[in-house]
Amino acid sequence: MKRLNLLAWQIGVGLAFLAAWHVFSTVKFGGAKPPLDPFFFSTPLDVIARTWKSFASGEIWRHLWITLVETALAFGIGASTGVAFGFGFALRPKLAAIFDPYIKMANALPRVVLAPIFMLWFGLGIWSKVALGFTLVFFIVFFNVYQGVREVSPVVLANARMLGMNDRQLMRHVYWPAALTWMFSSLHTAVGFALVGAVVGEYLGASAGLGYKIHEAESVFDTTGVFSGMVILAAVVIIIDVAMTMVERRLLVWRPNHDSGAHQT
Amino acid sequence: MAAATPASGLRTEPAPALARNAVSLEGLAIAFALGSGGHYRAVEQIDLSVADGEFVAIVGPTGCGKSTLLNAAAGLLKPAEGRVGIYGEPLSGLNRRAGYLFQQDALMPWKTALANVAVALEPQGVGAAEAQERARQWLGRVGLSAFAERYPHMLSGGQRKRVALAQMLIRNPEILLMDEPFGPLDAQTRQIMGNLLLDLWAADRKAVMFVTHDLEEAIALSDRVVVMSAGPAARIVGDYSVPLARPRDIADIRLDKVFHEIQREIWATLKVEVQKAYAQGEGRA
Ligand SMILES: Nc1ncnc2c1ncn2[C@@H]1O[C@H](COP(=O)(O)OP(=O)(O)O)[C@@H](O)[C@H]1O
Ligand SMILES: [Mg+2]
Numbered sequence: 249m250k251r252l253n254l255l256a257w258q259i260g261v262g263l264a265f266l267a268a269w270h271v272f273s274t275v276k277f278g279g280a281k282p283p284l285d286p287f288f289f290s291t292p293l294d295v296i297a298r299t300w301k302s303f304a305s306g307e308i309w310r311h312l313w314i315t316l317v318e319t320a321l322a323f324g325i326g327a328s329t330g331v332a333f334g335f336g337f338a339l340r341p342k343l344a345a346i347f348d349p350y351i352k353m354a355n356a357l358p359r360v361v362l363a364p365i366f367m368l369w370f371g372l373g374i375w376s377k378v379a380l381g382f383t384l385v386f387f388i389v390f391f392n393v394y395q396g397v398r399e400v401s402p403v404v405l406a407n408a409r410m411l412g413m414n415d416r417q418l419m420r421h422v423y424w425p426a427a428l429t430w431m432f433s434s435l436h437t438a439v440g441f442a443l444v445g446a447v448v449g450e451y452l453g454a455s456a457g458l459g460y461k462i463h464e465a466e467s468v469f470d471t472t473g474v475f476s477g478m479v480i481l482a483a484v485v486i487i488i489d490v491a492m493t494m495v496e497r498r499l500l501v502w503r504p505n506h507d508s509g510a511h512q513t
Numbered sequence: 514m515a516a517a518t519p520a521s522g523l524r525t526e527p528a529p530a531l532a533r534n535a536v537s538l539e540g541l542a543i544a545f546a547l548g549s550g551g552h553y554r555a556v557e558q559i560d561l562s563v564a565d566g567e568f569v570a571i572v573g574p575t576g577c578g579k580s581t582l583l584n585a586a587a588g589l590l591k592p593a594e595g596r597v598g599i600y601g602e603p604l605s606g607l608n609r610r611a612g613y614l615f616q617q618d619a620l621m622p623w624k625t626a627l628a629n630v631a632v633a634l635e636p637q638g639v640g641a642a643e644a645q646e647r648a649r650q651w652l653g654r655v656g657l658s659a660f661a662e663r664y665p666h667m668l669s670g671g672q673r674k675r676v677a678l679a680q681m682l683i684r685n686p687e688i689l690l691m692d693e694p695f696g697p698l699d700a701q702t703r704q705i706m707g708n709l710l711l712d713l714w715a716a717d718r719k720a721v722m723f724v725t726h727d728l729e730e731a732i733a734l735s736d737r738v739v740v741m742s743a744g745p746a747a748r749i750v751g752d753y754s755v756p757l758a759r760p761r762d763i764a765d766i767r768l769d770k771v772f773h774e775i776q777r778e779i780w781a782t783l784k785v786e787v788q789k790a791y792a793q794g795e796g797r798a
Contacts, residue, residue, distance in 0.1 A: 407615055407619035410587060411636060412636035413635070413636050
């Protein structure tokens, strides 16, 4: 009941926005042009029609596929190295202390400035985009896992040691689950950033992908094309987000506030 | 439900009569380094021994150093002075012969109740299938068969303590260290848990150091009650034996005349320390 109500409101807000956009971009209100000039703002119906067309003609699928492949690669490689380094540094405080300033420096760098360099190194193909996404994903996962492992409850740790666990067993039963938990809780953000990396990379120089499509439309002042690209991008983000939420529910059943439904045996 | 006694025969041949003290703390002092550079001397001149098979309760005002003593016996804290002997051997590193029930929640939150108990056997090299089987038996013994697949956050505080109890006991340690294990539970649950503990303990008496802030609970459960003074530099100010017959029911035993006499006697000592601790707390605030 409550959920339906919420959903109704969410849809209502969207429709209201579209209606306002439609009215202000098509009705002239006595002037020579509508208040939102369609040349700059397009109209919702045009955007929908264009989106429909690009799917119907099938030409968007190739771009979508490329962007998703880049996202998946950036996420996979970034998350696994992030876990490895976060884990390693958390268990070797000296190493972490030495590298600390460099990691902070690297993380403070705006990634966009790296894009041209990556293109120089990896070419205009997918790998320069993967590299860009990697630099975003790696740090998120790295910091989360690092923090997570270092903040393992000292009582849980002391208890595990009193149970007689050796270093390997502690790793397996305490540190590793703690690290994974934190990785999972950064999944949402990390996947989002992987996509951002891919799209920004494509935008700055590529021959395929959603970012490339948007850039292409922009360069000929095709606002409808730009908005259509953004709609597709937003839809992809929402689908990925829903999928992530489902994965997270699965993996984090042991956590409070993940309404998994009490286990009854 | 709990007819069987613990399955494993970990216990080796009896130790020589001279070394019958499971735990002996001799001239123990423990200090904490403070951030400001100084030291806080929590406990001092502690002489306490727990015989094999003896159930010793430790009471004292909050913050006096009860957990600190257990941590020293567990090998988690290094004493500043004095020594810790375990069955006559000086303790170095963790106390491998002790099980510890912590005051705070210490279960692995990412493991189910069953997995939490079963994992305690892994360090002893027990195979996964057998560990599961024995963990199931232990969950039965603490009355949690129906909750085996639950994660800690899906259990009540009392149920979590019972899982932790099973986790500690399944390893069959020779010494049990328990830190206010029933502290946060309601009165009825405390009684049920107390009787459960006594039943399990009676099966093969282990040496127990049982910390509590509840004097009645201490007397009802133990063979000996040790009273600590208010900190800093807390000491042992009283050591009373409890000559009540076993087996006991901890609800009924509170009605016993002897119980009341002991309680009055110990409270006379404890009261002074509690008031001292309270006054100090006031002064500091
Ligand atoms: N790590 C620590 N650093 C400084 N002081 C501590 C530390 N741990 C405990 N203390 C102090 O030592 C005293 C005894 O603590 P504790 O053994 O936990 O008391 P309790 O009898 O309530 O279990 C307390 O006054 C506490 O503030
Ligand atoms: Mg305590």
